[in-house]
Amino acid sequence: MIMLVDSHPDIIEFIISKMQNPRILRYLIENTEDEQIKKLAQEKLKFTPLTNTEEDLYQGILNYRSIPGQGGFTDAAIREAEEKSNTGGTYSVHNPDFLTGANISVCITKEFMEAVENDDHYDLRFPDVENYTEEEMKVYNDQWHEVGDVRQWEDMGYGVRVYRKIKAKELWRLINVCATYSAEPGIFYIDNANDMTNAKSYGQQVVATNPCGKVAKFASR
Known part of the structure; x- marks a missing residue:
């Protein structure tokens, strides 16, 4: 304490x-x-930018969001992909x-x-x-x-x-x-x-x- x-x-x-x-x-x-x-x-x-591969992966997920069934991706997966794409990386702490x-x-x-x-x-x-x-x-x-x-x-x-x-x-x-x-x-x-x-x-x-x-x-x- x-x-x-x-x-x-x-x-x-x-x-x-x-x-x-x-x-x-x-x-x-x-x-x-x-x-x-x-x-x-x-x-x-701490901010860690997405790699080019990660950007492609998240964009690939987002391409399914307007398609019926969302390509099998859950709503949570779509939301996470949107957030990561919008922020351009991952936040953590030093x-x-x-x-x-x-x-x-x-x-x-x-x-x-x-x-x-x-x-x-x-x-x-x-x-x-x-x-x-x-x-x-x-x-x-x-x-x-x-x-x-x-x-x-x-x-x-x-x-x-x-x-x-x-x-x-x-x-x-x-x-x-x-x-x-x-x-x-x-x-x-x-x-x-x-x-x-x-x-x-x-x-x-x-x-x-x-x-x-x-x-x-x-x-x-």
Whole structure:
């Protein structure tokens, strides 16, 4: 199980890299307004042109579509021949085995959902380690894995860098389209989990969960 928070700078690449359905990648390319989503989907999508022999074969099938009995070809075969002839090739994906066997999920925060509801832009950000002093870097190496929340990290007084702004609804649409048609990423409302967990009484907070959301991982607050 691999989880990434909605504000992480790599969140878009994280989601698209696991996508194995070329139809969904084509849908994203044709419908998103976000250039990074479109670019990453294009890079993930693989197109193999038809050979001359394949073109002849598909055209041969299509020659029977208006003949009674369709030359014995099924409607499905005719439709596939039409699609392949129209597109001129076959779509698949690059790196189809990437993260095979690992589930991915996105931790959804209240700030992100508010941005979606208000149709606002949303900051993708992370600790500004490139500009940390030696002392700050030591603190980062020692404590970031326990904190893990860029909001809390900023409240602690450490620098945070905004890598880009994205229309929240575009990211939300990406998450939902991929989750609906490929079952990933999973969605975990981490702020809601922390609001309702009794772990707060013990000075702990939820930082992750298993794929089914049944077993939470806790860390000291």
